[in-house]
Amino acid sequence: MNTFSGLSLVLDRAAERRDEVEWVTARANSEQARFLVLDAEQQALAIPDGDALRWLDAAERESLLPELPVTLLGVTEQNAFFLLNAGDQGDAVAGALGARRLPLREAGLRLPAHEAGLFAYAKGLAHWQREMRHCHACGGALQLVASGHRAQCMGCGKLHFPRTDAAVIVIVEHDGACLLGRQANWPPGRYSTLAGFVEPGESLEDAVRREVAEEAGVRVDQVQYHSSQPWPLPASLMVGFTATAQGRAIQLRDGELEEARWFTPAQITAGLADGSFATPPKLSVSYRLLAHWLSERGGLDLDALIARRR
Numbered sequence: 001m002n003t004f005s006g007l008s009l010v011l012d013r014a015a016e017r018r019d020e021v022e023w024v025t026a027r028a029n030s031e032q033a034r035f036l037v038l039d040a041e042q043q044a045l046a047i048p049d050g051d052a053l054r055w056l057d058a059a060e061r062e063s064l065l066p067e068l069p070v071t072l073l074g075v076t077e078q079n080a081f082f083l084l085n086a087g088d089q090g091d092a093v094a095g096a097l098g099a100r101r102l103p104l105r106e107a108g109l110r111l112p113a114h115e116a117g118l119f120a121y122a123k124g125l126a127h128w129q130r131e132m133r134h135c136h137a138c139g140g141a142l143q144l145v146a147s148g149h150r151a152q153c154m155g156c157g158k159l160h161f162p163r164t165d166a167a168v169i170v171i172v173e174h175d176g177a178c179l180l181g182r183q184a185n186w187p188p189g190r191y192s193t194l195a196g197f198v199e200p201g202e203s204l205e206d207a208v209r210r211e212v213a214e215e216a217g218v219r220v221d222q223v224q225y226h227s228s229q230p231w232p233l234p235a236s237l238m239v240g241f242t243a244t245a246q247g248r249a250i251q252l253r254d255g256e257l258e259e260a261r262w263f264t265p266a267q268i269t270a271g272l273a274d275g276s277f278a279t280p281p282k283l284s285v286s287y288r289l290l291a292h293w294l295s296e297r298g299g300l301d302l303d304a305l306i307a308r309r310r
Contacts, residue, residue, distance in 0.1 A: 002229040002240075003108040003283040007117035011081070013074040018147040027080035028070050033058045035070070035082045036118060038126050039090025039101055044119050046102040046111075053115050054099040056084070064093050071125055071148025073118060083122040083148065085129055104233065108283035117230075124232030125149070128162045135160070164237045168207045169195035171289040172220060174245040174262065178293050179218060181260040189271070191261070192280040193289050195238070208241050216260040217251030220244065226292065229285040240285045242293070265298030272305050279306070 017023050027033060035056040037045045045054040056064065061084065071083040086093060094101060102110075107119050125148060132142055132151045140155025151160040171193045172179040180191035196211035198204060205223040212220045226240040250260050263277075268290075271277025279302065280286035291302040 004120040011074040043101040045099040085126045127234040166198040170241040177262040181257040184258040190278040214254045219246040
């Protein structure tokens, strides 16, 4: 399962109850309440070693952030989870609790899956809440409603909803090799699958074909869905695909990539062994796409190849 994914297996977002002020308030004041605090840089508070989030209970929230509005994240059989978008107050809270600040990328590698997913969910909402200050219809001030999941204009009454920007990411293959590219600012030897945002009036499959053609000049025909991953850095959803190319001719067109190359499983194995090839970050769906392709085409375990190199 991709990092930050699978939250629905453990959390009921209770979307139908977000407007029930009494119900939400009762849970926020209960012993089961747990509050995730994000600071001004949208880092979460974690225990000192960084391996778990430092949740506030209702008493700690009342003591440290009593005036701050709460955003309902959802409920389980044991707990009700909330976001506290603390901003500049996050420093004081971290100091009072002896907590560590944890960025989302690091959290994806260190936290238990459900906590990483809750952090990603909260960060996406927190970013939208901070960005949505004025109505794009009339310019009026916005007020958060529906327990932080909607913003209503105080002037014209228009409702604004959280936004997620869809992006496609794809591993392209042709006759036993996969197409990978690298950007100039990446660490030496790192290659990754190609990706880009979906444009208006475009299907996901058409976005795959366009992005691969724009970045590498390669024409793609067959496109198949693989998996998706929330990527609130700050507000994206990565939709992963596999695709088959019509040929191998590469022509860098839009300046996004410094280089694009075809790699066989044997070349990737050798590059990992001698240090000339580096994978995308393990928390990304790009890594999962590469791991899936190596397993399907070469019978290789990417995690094991990396561990062997160490």
